[in-house]
Amino acid sequence: MATMDAVCYHAPRQLDIITVPIPQINDDQVLIKVTCCGICGTDQHLAEGEFIGKFPLIPGHEIVGVISQVGQAVEGFSVGDRCVADNAILCESCFYCRRGQHVLCENFESLGVTMAGGFAGYVAVQSKKVYKIKNLTDEEATLVEPASCAIHGLDRLNPSVGIEALVLGAGPTGLILAQLLKLNGASKVIIAANKGIKTQLAQQLDAGDEYIELDRDDPAPQWAKMKEEYKHGFDVVIEATGSEKVANDALGFVRRGGSLMIYGVYSNSDLVHWSPAKIFQDEIKIIGSFAQTHCFPRAVAYLDSGKIKVKGMENVFPIRDFDKALEKMKSKSACKVALKP
Secondary structure, three states, rough: OEEEEEEEEOOOOEEEEEEEEEEEEOOOOOEEEEEEEEEOHHHHHHHOOOOOOOOOOOOOEEEEEEEEEEOOOOOOOOOOOEEEEOOOOOOOOOOHHHHOHHHOOOOOOOOOOOOOOEOHHHHHHHEHHHHEEOOOOHHOOOHHHHHHHHHHHHHOOOOOOOOOEEOOOOOOHHHHHHHHHHOOOOOEEEEEEEOOHHHHHHHHHHOEEEEEEEEOOOOHHHHHHHHOOOOOOOOEEEEEOOOHHHHHHHHEEEEEEEOOOOOOOOOOOOOOOOOOHHHOHHHHHHHOOOOOOOOHHHHHHHHOOOOOOOOOEEEEHHHHHHHHHHHHEEEEEEEEEEEEO
């Protein structure tokens, strides 16, 4: 039986490279030979036993590859097609699915989170979850899944034309959200993030209209200056850092009548302490945005057309250097890290 290398989370903080059989596909599936798979902040939380993971697990949900085998019932795909895979798997029968609120599926599953994903040589995927790509490199295509989540976030936010927005954080999804806001009617988008490679990349991609580079050790003067310059705050504030402290502070930048979207992935122990009186009196809307469903077609269209720019975000490691790739992410010296089998 043919085998492949794969990353395995045996349990929280127990990571290993294992050799496993190449998956067998069902009639409605395709077998994707993985060419690249992005590492997400979620993968770090999974490694610590947080989020919704199930162990043992082959992680990796930002899957890019080439179709190497096609199931008997599959139409529209051929061996050799370059593609990305939508990782979200829905039951279609629970209380929320039957109400059309699929992202809240009570039996929500995900490739690379609750079942075998793309940190491996091959992955089996239902053909209805696969989308062809044309112009993107394999590395750039790892950003399709984050872009899908960002599109869901913008759907949840539903911003009015002409809003002023503050995006906190310049990771991949922060940069994609900023570009989506610019493309969909924001009059001004400000990106505030720690000074470094991510803010440099934000400016190279022209992701925002203004950039506030924060001192990682002492950002207080920059926060104070921003409050002075934008006394009325912002119509929309997006917290995309995953930092408990920043999430707590974010409400202070929301304009009266504005919206705060909580977008980062946080530790289970993180808490916020906001004044309900302020939320009540200022009529502030608090919005959560988790994952995505059915957003892949729009994400592929945005990225493949070049309207959302992601070039230069990626740092790529071979799969056997997964531990080094995780360290690269933790070091904050890369915007996006990906693995190649």
